[in-house]
Amino acid sequence: MSPVAQRPRTVAYTMSRFPKLTETFILIEMLELERQGLRVEIFPLIRECANVQHADAQAMVERAHYCRLFSRPTLDAQIYWLMRRPAVYVRAWWRAIRGNLSSPKFLSRALVVVPKAAYAARRMVELDVDHLHAHYATHPALFAYVVNMLTGIPYSFTVHAHDLYVERPMLGEKIAAARFVVAISEFNRRMMIDLYGPIAEERVVVVHCGVDPALFRPRERTSRSxxxxxxxxxxxxxxxxxxxxxxxCARLRDQNVPFRCLLIGEGEDRPRLETQIRDLNLEGHVVLMGALPRHQVSEALQQVDVMALPSVVMPNGKMEGIPIALMEALAAEIPVVATAISGIPELVRDGETGLLVPERNAAALADALMR
Known part of the structure; x- marks a missing residue:
């Protein structure tokens, strides 16, 4: 008699938005788990609708479990848990509201997350999910926390940057209830231990984000432009x-350096940056390329001399974790110039794998680029 084939272990993933162009690290993590034989079920909080997306995200989009707040399946899930586990269901609501009372923004989002988590909890039981992993310690981790309360499915979550540096609603409770917590840097792990003590020291492990070496490969050596x-x-x-x-760049221009600077990406600062480029008469030197899928970013890296990422700490504490863009550049053997904040020095060793400069210092940045 032939042995009965074991079903693949099933891991559910949740994140705020999917597919999000700037969160390639989540996509490649899920793809790698599937390559290793696990089954991945995706429960995004919001369906991201963008003009540009990564080609290999499409198949996952088509099978993701999107949930509309005002829908019959979501309503049915609330009734299901209220009938099956009324005390736990009410307790989940109470903890979510109590834990987010200090922030109107987080409270309003918690009122959306809990019913969506109730829907997902019912689906995960039907799908026989073994483990749930959330990316980001804010709303996705709350989602996982509620699913765990309702079903007992163990969960973990990855802490990145803003979700630790800016606002941390219920983070101590989320860490205590999690099977484990992933920090993307030693900097983040140390910060959580300082904030939450022995429970964080026990639960938090460091797993650096990765890149696809087949896509971000050493550039071909060609004659220099x-x-x-x-x-x-x-x-x-x-x-x-x-x-x-x-x-x-204005300093390089004033020193008669023949250069061009390509800014790949999109966001709310575009109008201000366009004005700055125009005011400094840099239209012929600095080009806003817009958002590009990762294969086009890889192609662009083959044509450049250096990657610059002059990240800063904002007044509210918002800052980088460890930027994937720097990892991709280093994988392509591109020299990098970055600022010495948060976890960046764990990746860029000054004078060895790149150059580090003080934040908000254009003169030091220009000098490093010249070097």
């Missing part, structure tokens, strides 16, 4: 620090 080409791959947001890179 006379135009020094800088690239910055990042969303156009204040904490990414592109304004200081543009100021540094």
């Amino acid at each position: 006379d135009i020094f080409t800088i690239v910055c791959v990042a969303s156009l947001a204040g904490y990414k620090g592109q304004r200081y890179l543009i100021d540094a």
